[in-house]
Amino acid sequence: xxxxxxxxxxxxxxxxxxxxxxxxxxxxxxxxxxxxxxxxxxxxxxxxxxxxxxxxxxxxxxxxxxxxxxxxxxxxxxxxxxxxxxxxxxxxxxxxxxxxxxxxxxxxxxxxxxxxxxxxxxxxxxxxxxxxxxxxxxxxxxxxxxxxxxxxxxxxxxxxxxxxxxxxxxxxxxxxxxxxxxxxxxxxxxxxxxxxxxxxxxxxxxxxxxxxxxxxxxxxxxxxxxxxxxxxxxxxxxxxxxxxxxxxxxx
Amino acid sequence: xxxxxxxxxxxxxxxxxxxxxxxxxxxxxxxxxxxxxxxxxxxxxxxxxxxxxxxxxxxxxxxxxxxxxxxxxxxxxxxxxxxxxxxxxxxxxxxxxxxxxxxxxxxxxxxxxxxxxxxxxxxxxxxxxxxxxxxxxxxxxxxxxxxxxxxxxxxxxxxxxxxxxxxxxxxxxxxxxxxxxxxxxxxxxxxxxxxxxxxxxxxxxxxxxxxxxxxxxxxxxxxxxxxxxxxxxxxxxxxxxxxxxxxxxxxxxxxxxxxxxxxxxxxxxxxxxxxxxxxxxxxxxxxxxxxx
Numbered sequence: 279x280x281x282x283x284x285x286x287x288x289x290x291x292x293x294x295x296x297x298x299x300x301x302x303x304x305x306x307x308x309x310x311x312x313x314x315x316x317x318x319x320x321x322x323x324x325x326x327x328x329x330x331x332x333x334x335x336x337x338x339x340x341x342x343x344x345x346x347x348x349x350x351x352x353x354x355x356x357x358x359x360x361x362x363x364x365x366x367x368x369x370x371x372x373x374x375x376x377x378x379x380x381x382x383x384x385x386x387x388x389x390x391x392x393x394x395x396x397x398x399x400x401x402x403x404x405x406x407x408x409x410x411x412x413x414x415x416x417x418x419x420x421x422x423x424x425x426x427x428x429x430x431x432x433x434x435x436x437x438x439x440x441x442x443x444x445x446x447x448x449x450x451x452x453x454x455x456x457x458x459x460x461x462x463x464x465x466x467x468x469x470x471x472x473x474x475x476x477x478x479x480x481x482x483x484x485x486x487x488x489x490x491x492x493x494x495x496x497x498x499x500x501x502x503x504x505x506x507x508x509x510x511x512x513x514x515x516x517x518x519x520x521x522x523x524x525x526x527x528x529x
Numbered sequence: 530x531x532x533x534x535x536x537x538x539x540x541x542x543x544x545x546x547x548x549x550x551x552x553x554x555x556x557x558x559x560x561x562x563x564x565x566x567x568x569x570x571x572x573x574x575x576x577x578x579x580x581x582x583x584x585x586x587x588x589x590x591x592x593x594x595x596x597x598x599x600x601x602x603x604x605x606x607x608x609x610x611x612x613x614x615x616x617x618x619x620x621x622x623x624x625x626x627x628x629x630x631x632x633x634x635x636x637x638x639x640x641x642x643x644x645x646x647x648x649x650x651x652x653x654x655x656x657x658x659x660x661x662x663x664x665x666x667x668x669x670x671x672x673x674x675x676x677x678x679x680x681x682x683x684x685x686x687x688x689x690x691x692x693x694x695x696x697x698x699x700x701x702x703x704x705x706x707x708x709x710x711x712x713x714x715x716x717x718x719x720x721x722x723x724x725x726x727x728x729x730x731x732x733x734x735x736x737x738x739x740x741x742x743x744x745x746x747x748x749x750x751x752x753x754x755x756x757x758x759x760x761x762x763x764x765x766x767x768x769x770x771x772x773x774x775x776x777x778x779x780x781x782x783x784x785x786x787x788x789x790x791x792x793x794x795x796x797x798x799x800x801x802x803x804x805x806x807x808x809x810x811x812x813x814x815x816x817x818x819x820x821x
Contacts, residue, residue, distance in 0.1 A: 304665075305658030312655070315641060315648035340665060347672045351687040355676055409661070415668045419675060422687055456641050497688070497739075499699075 306333035307409050310402055314449070318456035321398050331394070334401040341408035342366040346493065348415050352422055352431060353495030360503055361493045368490050369404050372483045373397070379478065383471045388464035391457055399453045407446035414438050428497055429518040435494070436515055443483075447476050484511040703733055706743040718752030724770050727757035730795045753788055761799035764821040774808030777818030783811050 309317050320326065346365030350357035381396045421434060454472050458465065487493070488511040492502060639646040675687035702714040703722075711728065712719040722728050759768045759775060767784065768775035778784050802821040810818050 301658045301662060304661045305654075307661055308654060308657035311657070312652045316651055318641075319648060344665060344668045344672065348668070351672060351675050351685075353688070355685075358672065358676055412661075412664060412668060416671065419668075419671045422675065452641060 303333040303336040306330065307337060307405065310334075310405060310449070311409075314452065315456065317402070318399075318453040321395055321402075321453065322457040324392075324395070327394050327398055331398050331401055334398070334405040338369065338401070338405045338408040339366040341405075341412040342369055345408075345411040345415055345418075348418050348422070349435060349493045350495060351419075352428075353492075353497060354501050356501045357492070357495040360501070361495075364490050364493060368483070368486050369408070372479065372486050373400050373404060375486070376400075376475070376479045376482055380472070380475045383475065384458070384468055387467040387471055389458050389468055395457055399450055399457060402453055403446035403450035406449045407442045410442035410445055411438065414442070426497075427522075428494070429521045432494055433515070433518050433522065443480070450476070487511060488514075703737045703739060704741050704746060705738050706741060706746045708743075711738060712746065713755060714749065715752055717749060719746060719749045720752045721754040723754050723756045724773065726759070726770050726795065727755055730757040730793075731755070756789075756793070758789060758794040759797050759802055759805075760794050761797055761802050761821050763799055764802070766819055766821055767794060768802060768805075768818070768821070769811060770805070771808060773805070775802060775805040775818070776808045777810045777815065779810060779812065779815035783815070787811060 317330075321330065342365045343362040346361035346363070347358050349365070350359070350361030377393070377397050377400055380400070381391070381393045384391060384396065418435070418438070421431065425431065451472060454468070458468055488509075489504075491505050495501065641648075676685050678685050679689065698714065700715055703711060704714065704719070705711045711722045713722055713731070713733075714720075722731065722733075754771075756769045756771055758778070759770055760766070767778050769778055769787075769789075770776075778787070778789075799821050807818050810816060
């Protein structure tokens, strides 16, 4: 009963409309998307923080795994399974690497948030990114079935990830403003810290993606769980653009 | 004004309205003392006495003696919108009254997190959880469908399209056009794999072969063909397998001149070698090939 009440506070729903645990975990998305102000206020007040984090973690892992599976389907069944495992890993590992920086810099500039609140906020951004990625999945499947251009498919996914990531960051900014509204001191500095942290997060995330690649898998190459290191994410994107525009051939 | 109750005077809106009414009364009085309006005067001037009468009736304003005060130069009444926007510099005391009660400027809406910010009312549920669950199931079904093999080669829908556009061009890429020839890409040149033995000797399988359009193959120049060299244990001779015929290589000079390396040599049984038909020796003037 207690757990159920906590879950109701997670999803912001009257207690009469209860569903099973899995459904409630997914329903957190509705609260984030439709009642985000209340969701962030609850994070600020520490209401049902653990349940919220659990629901967001489960939802985002599920959505990212499905999107990863779509990415890997271009290559082979093994790549499908591998990408379904690696995409959630990419986001969660980046969260793990970057959240202490945000927390300690916020504390340095007068924030009174706890590490759990910071992690909950970042998880909100990841969950929003994940649900948007899931919404793109049918489109990606459509292009998967109708085009065979590896470089095009890769760049299309870079664009989709960028769009969803930017929306996630906007949510993070929104949440950060509400959650840190208590401590007026150093508010501007904390806002700067947040944006700089977003840059760091993007760099770490892209390097993490490069380290965990392949997610799509080049059609002419054998399945590999991890490819050998070398090069970086940005040069690869530019090279792919070059090949699509006919300037060079990827080797 | 003095006959108002204290409750009324406490309301800011009432105060503003009173000031506006006062300003109107003052203006009407000023008009009465001014010359008659010219043709083209707006209709508002004609309604003014009625308004004044109503105001006096409703609010019981005591008639005030007309002050010999500054009378504005008669001019056509500005349109109503203009009146609202600005007060003429040469206007009389009435306009001063307008200045006294400036229009309230709406305050900036506080942003989320600002002081005084109130979150909007919580929106009712639209059962998005159920809808998301359906989307999850749909995507999972799509993934399963595109990964199910649909032909006897085990190719799935996701990988069934001709893939020449999808290939990452690299050394070692095995390509096949519409003909029976299989090529391996080596340093931007297509090297023909001359026999099944050579294909197997290179450690290739059919899964490595990428079917492409002939136009894709035409983009590359042809390089030296890839042959497998056969040798049996009890014979010192080396033969090149080409078009299912064995061609004897006379000596080391011929061997290296043809671009062969020791890694090309494959050991087979002497019986297998003997059973192969003999082709022209290498070089062609080397004479008849010895039996292995």
